Amino acid sequence: MKFPVLLATWLAVSFVALRAQNPAPSVNAQPAPAHPAATPAPKLDWYDVTKWGVEGRGWGDLERERWFDRLPAIADGKVTPIVWTLSRDSAGMMFRFKTDARAIWAHYVLRTDHLAGVNMTAIGASGLDLYARDEHGAWRWVGVAKPDKKEVRVEIINGLAPGSREYALYLPLYNGIESLEVGVSAGAQFEGLKPREAKPIVFYGTSITHGAAASRPGMVHTAILGRHLERPVINLGFSGNGKMDAAVGELLTKIDAAVYVIDCEPNMSPTEVRQKCPPLVKQLRAARPETPIILVEDRRWANTWIRPERQKFHDENHQALHDSFEALEKEGVKKLYYIPGDNLIGDDGEGSTDGSHPNDLGFVRQTAIFEPILRQALGQ
Secondary structure, three states: OHHHHHHHHHHHHHHHHHHHOOOOOEEEOOOOOOOOOOOOOOEEEEEEHHHHOEEOOOOOOOOOOOOOOOHHHHHOOOHHHHHHHHHOOOOOOOEEEEEEOOOEEEEEEOOOOOOOOOOOOOHHHHHHEEEEEEEOOOOOEEEEOOOOEEEEEEEOOOOOOOOOEEEEOOOOOOOEEEEEEEEEEEEOOOOEEEEOOOOOEEEEEHHHHHHOOOOHHHHHHHHHHHHHOOOOOOEEOOOOOOOOOOHHHHHOOOOOOOOOEEEEEOOOOOOOOHHHHHHHHHHHHOOOOOOOOEEEOOOOOOHHHOOOHHHHHHHHHEEEEEEEEEEEEOOOOOEEEEEEEOOOOOOOOEEOOOOOOHHHHHHHHHHHHHHHHHHHHOOO
16 A cells, blocks of 8 residues: 555645746736737938038939939940940949937949849948048948848938948949938938039959958948048949950040059950950040050959969960050150059958959058058149
């Protein structure tokens, strides 16, 4: 008879322990809600940036097929089809505004749903990049819009320090924009700023000028130089298609530029450089006798130290551009400047994403080499 008694005792103790671990609910307890309460949507005021305009949009008085296209409608059929397609990307465009808002939003629609590239993040290719002036007037990074679909409505930043300040919002490098609005808390002050009237620095180049492979739109060297030199910048980089074309040159002559920067060698052979560089420079000089022109050598691939044939190609390409530069000077072309390419992204291999295109470090290094030549050309 001991076994039934022991079993009953064990069951009683187990039941008490189980009740202690899982007490019965109080008759006054309220059931947990099935779903947490949704956070109410913030009340925002939205501002269409086209009301004020963006910097980096040349030929402002000429008709466009899309407002954010880099080239005017008259370029269609004159430039090559691929250059025309690439011109729909908004590379180099930037919207300036002032606000005292504590949070900043963006609502934008991209031209395509191809958000990223082989060597480009979605932020760099299709995102927005926000900077602001600090109390000393220097441009400082603030935040980015991270796209995950074609239409993006996103809070770029919150928790901003009180006070009104100037902001600069850089548009996507490798995608186009159909529409863009900036949002701030309802009632916050907002002042859109029109593009500055200073003559722009105009860059004509390749995928590197276009922005590959910066991590975000504000990190391409053209954007960094715009901040350092306090100048509007027009980015006419066409990935794989910066080839010193006369049709593009004709369009360049219609921009009253502070400086023309011709950086097309990465897409050209030595023979093409010798054939096309002198005519392009003369085309620009005939239309704009006083505008400085800067010729930029090809960067060296980061692994040329172990690839002798590639090293030889760069040597020959550099020589072709330098010979053209010297010949033009001997012919009397004035205000012509030259940037060597050997160290544009450094010589340690750390300045490139894929050997060819700069990463952020490479763009910072490139900026450091461009800047003194640009200051000299600008008379600064």
